[in-house]
Amino acid sequence: MGTPPDPSLALCARDVRKSFQIGGREIEVLHGAHLELKCGERLCLMGASGAGKSTFLHVLGLLEEPTEGEVWLQGKSAWTLSMADRAALRNRHIGFVFQAYYLLPDLSALENVVLPVRIAHSYGSVRFNKSRHEAEAAELLTKFGLGERLRHRPNQLSGGERQRVAVARALILGPEILIADEPTGNLDTGTGERVLDLILDEQRERALSLLLVTHDQRLSRRCDRTLIMEDGQIQADSTVVIPQ
Amino acid sequence: MYRRFLSWRYLLRRPINLIGVTGITVGVGALIMIISIMSGFLEESRQTVRGSLADVVVQPTILPRSDGTFVPREAEPLLEALDADPRVAAASPHLTWGAMVTQGGWDAAQTEHRIKDPDRSDLVFAQLVGVDVAREFQATDLRRALEHESEFGSRVDDVEHPFARPASYDGEEPWAWIVVGEQLAQIHDLHKGSVVNLVTAMPDSLTGKAYPSNRKYLVAGTFRTGENEIDASRIYMDRWELSDFLSDQRQYTQVLVKLVDYAAVRDTIEADLGRELHDLGLLNSARSGEVRTWESYRRSLLGAIENERALMGVMLGLIILVAAFTVFAILMMMVTEKRRDIGILTALGATRRSILSIFLMIGMWNALLGSTLGAILGVLGAWRIDQIERWLSSTFHVQIFDRTVYLFDHIPAQVSPLIVVSTVIGALFFTALFSSIPAWLASRTHPIDALRAE
Ligand SMILES: Nc1ncnc2c1ncn2[C@@H]1O[C@H](COP(=O)(O)OP(=O)(O)OP(=O)(O)O)[C@@H](O)[C@H]1O
Ligand SMILES: [Mg+2]
Numbered sequence: 241m242g243t244p245p246d247p248s249l250a251l252c253a254r255d256v257r258k259s260f261q262i263g264g265r266e267i268e269v270l271h272g273a274h275l276e277l278k279c280g281e282r283l284c285l286m287g288a289s290g291a292g293k294s295t296f297l298h299v300l301g302l303l304e305e306p307t308e309g310e311v312w313l314q315g316k317s318a319w320t321l322s323m324a325d326r327a328a329l330r331n332r333h334i335g336f337v338f339q340a341y342y343l344l345p346d347l348s349a350l351e352n353v354v355l356p357v358r359i360a361h362s363y364g365s366v367r368f369n370k371s372r373h374e375a376e377a378a379e380l381l382t383k384f385g386l387g388e389r390l391r392h393r394p395n396q397l398s399g400g401e402r403q404r405v406a407v408a409r410a411l412i413l414g415p416e417i418l419i420a421d422e423p424t425g426n427l428d429t430g431t432g433e434r435v436l437d438l439i440l441d442e443q444r445e446r447a448l449s450l451l452l453v454t455h456d457q458r459l460s461r462r463c464d465r466t467l468i469m470e471d472g473q474i475q476a477d478s479t480v481v482i483p484q
Numbered sequence: 485m486y487r488r489f490l491s492w493r494y495l496l497r498r499p500i501n502l503i504g505v506t507g508i509t510v511g512v513g514a515l516i517m518i519i520s521i522m523s524g525f526l527e528e529s530r531q532t533v534r535g536s537l538a539d540v541v542v543q544p545t546i547l548p549r550s551d552g553t554f555v556p557r558e559a560e561p562l563l564e565a566l567d568a569d570p571r572v573a574a575a576s577p578h579l580t581w582g583a584m585v586t587q588g589g590w591d592a593a594q595t596e597h598r599i600k601d602p603d604r605s606d607l608v609f610a611q612l613v614g615v616d617v618a619r620e621f622q623a624t625d626l627r628r629a630l631e632h633e634s635e636f637g638s639r640v641d642d643v644e645h646p647f648a649r650p651a652s653y654d655g656e657e658p659w660a661w662i663v664v665g666e667q668l669a670q671i672h673d674l675h676k677g678s679v680v681n682l683v684t685a686m687p688d689s690l691t692g693k694a695y696p697s698n699r700k701y702l703v704a705g706t707f708r709t710g711e712n713e714i715d716a717s718r719i720y721m722d723r724w725e726l727s728d729f730l731s732d733q734r735q736y737t738q739v740l741v742k743l744v745d746y747a748a749v750r751d752t753i754e755a756d757l758g759r760e761l762h763d764l765g766l767l768n769s770a771r772s773g774e775v776r777t778w779e780s781y782r783r784s785l786l787g788a789i790e791n792e793r794a795l796m797g798v799m800l801g802l803i804i805l806v807a808a809f810t811v812f813a814i815l816m817m818m819v820t821e822k823r824r825d826i827g828i829l830t831a832l833g834a835t836r837r838s839i840l841s842i843f844l845m846i847g848m849w850n851a852l853l854g855s856t857l858g859a860i861l862g863v864l865g866a867w868r869i870d871q872i873e874r875w876l877s878s879t880f881h882v883q884i885f886d887r888t889v890y891l892f893d894h895i896p897a898q899v900s901p902l903i904v905v906s907t908v909i910g911a912l913f914f915t916a917l918f919s920s921i922p923a924w925l926a927s928r929t930h931p932i933d934a935l936r937a938e
Contacts, residue, residue, distance in 0.1 A: 298932050301831070303830070303831055303931050303932055304931075304932050323835065323836065324835045324837070327830070327833050327834065327835045328833060330831070330832075330833045331832060331833020331834075332833070336831055338831075338935070340935075342824070342827070342828045342831070342935065343828075344825055344828060344829075345825075346493050346494060346497045346825075347493065355486065355832060356832050356833065358485060358486030358489060359486055359829075359832055359833045359834055359838075360833070361485055361486065362485060362486060362487070362838065363833075368485065409832075
């Protein structure tokens with residue numbers, strides 16, 4: 241196990257390798273990827289389709305175990321922790337926004353947003369109070385322009401509305417890190433633009449460490465840094481610092 | 485907590501769970517209701533099956549004991565031991581023997597006719613029971629049987645002294661007096677003051693031959709126990725008179741014991757009393773069944789009903805098993821259907837244990853709702869079975885319970901809390917068992933695989 245990284249890093253990945261078993265053959269998708277996400281930084285990750293961006297994000301988001309390598313956050317090497325500790329870490333410190341929203345269809349928008357708080361309650365890290373947390377969630381949703389949609393179920397919402405609910409859910413517990421995998425990929429340009437504005441506004445307001453995967457060149461210009469992933473590796477020379 | 489919230493939500497949002505709940509309701513309800521009714525039948529039948537049997541009968545074997553001694557031929561040592569026993573409320577010695585009832589004079593032809601008729605010949609044979617009246621009144625229901633007013637019989641003049649010469653008798657006959665069963669009196673057309681001739685035979689312990697003896701008796705009156713068999717065949721007389729009739733070969737054959745609290749000692753009294761009396765030299769052996777409770781006399785009958793109840797329990801338990809299996813199938817379906825949700829929950833920080841408990845809880849909601857509803861319906865059904873049956877009969881004009889077949893005019897039911905509780909626990913257990921497989925599968929779901937599946 242390596243040494244703990246600089247505490248100014250919100251997230252740090254070292255030499256991450258990941259292979260999948262496909263039809264008896266082992267195929268390595270990530271060939272030793274590095275990443276350092278500074279606190280309060282907007283980091284954009286780009287790359288060709290199939291380059292392994294999503295896979296890398298899943299490893300960073302503690303959803304997919306790497307074959308090799310380590311992921312540090314909160315001063316801990318996350319993949320050496322027990323499964324339950326890692327789940328608690330994921331719950332409390334990482335917000336994840338997926339391309340396909342991934343809301344629970346049986347819960348209303350409001351209930352979906354409150355769900356992470358309920359889960360946090362089971363770890364004892366938050367004391368769940370239904371009226372207080374629902375009010376909090378309603379406030380967030382109202383801010384996102386969904387004040388009239390609180391009791392709607394996901395299938396009664398448009399794509400853009402669903403993604404805004406998903407963003408609210410990712411932020412409700414106030415995580416330090418927000419990981420977004422092509423959050424606008426399923427949306428038309430106008431709608432995507434608004435969702436993205438909302439994410440970036442929140443990032444600034446909350447001083448979040450944002451890791452964003454996108455195919456959109458214009459978007460990378462709104463980030464502090466852009467990394468390029470190519471064939472399972474972060475290109476060493478790809479770091480582009482774009483002044484605001 | 486969110487596990488309860490989510491499992492409950494999933495339950496409500498999937499109407500298919502109704503099938504699981506209904507299945508368990510039917511299984512639990514039917515089991516409780518049927519078992520309660522069978523228990524009712526059993527209890528009711530016990531009363532019928534028991535009849536006038538004493539709590540415990542002590543019947544020493546007269547063969548030599550292993551130490552070469554014999555049990556006393558007098559009843560007194562045994563009675564003394566029993567009287568001293570705190571568990572015993574009363575004890576009454578019986579001398580029981582068989583005899584043939586014949587009549588002389590005009591009635592001789594009648595007797596002959598009865599003996600020749602294969603359908604009636606058994607009616608000629610009677611069971612002679614010699615009793616000590618005072619003790620008998622303490623230990624059995626003889627007094628009530630004697631006091632019974634009936635259309636065929638005739639009460640003895642003095643219930644306290646049933647074998648005494650009735651004050652109303654003005655005949656000359658010198659014979660001893662007996663009391664006969666009401667139906668026996670009717671068969672033989674006996675009245676107060678009738679003379680009967682009892683014929684019996686007694687094996688001689690020395691020669692091994694049986695010597696017949698016969699003696700005339702006078703009928704002092706009749707008794708009615710309400711039990712056909714006894715009222716048609718039993719004759720009571722004084723124990724010393726019967727002993728004398730039997731050439732003093734035996735003084736008693738068994739002692740009927742009434743216990744202070746039968747229910748408290750029913751399972752232990754045979755062994756305990758058997759050992760204690762044997763140690764006192766009053767029984768032939770400690771474990772040869774010389775002490776028997778009424779239940780052990782009726783073991784096969786009671787056992788048959790109890791077996792039936794157990795069998796019914798097993799068969800209805802299968803319904804619960806099938807219902808639990810339905811829950812298993814429903815959960816398997818839900819786990820497949822909710823694969824993506826499992827991925828999402830994991831991504832939000834749910835542990836494997838939580839995923840497992842969510843699905844386990846869905847199963848348990850099914851079981852809890854079903855068994856609660858089933859228990860309520862089952863208990864209500866058992867309590868109201870009579871009304872339900874009458875209503876069904878009158879509405880659909882079919883007779884479900886034929887009241888003429890049974891000795892009771894209502895459908896008996898006895899709801900035992902133990903049965904209700906164990907049925908509910910059984911339903912919960914089997915559902916938990918069956919739910920654990922899909923729940924475990926759910927907990928093994930890889931979050932990313934689940935999310936990718938579309
Ligand atoms: N669970 C898996 N099993 C097998 N192969 C996988 C699995 N997950 C990803 N892969 C493979 O790994 C490679 C990288 O996939 P990944 O989804 O990370 O790419 P990506 O960079 O996110 O592409 P896109 O921009 O299209 O989203 C692909 O070739 C994919 O087929
Ligand atoms: Mg991707």
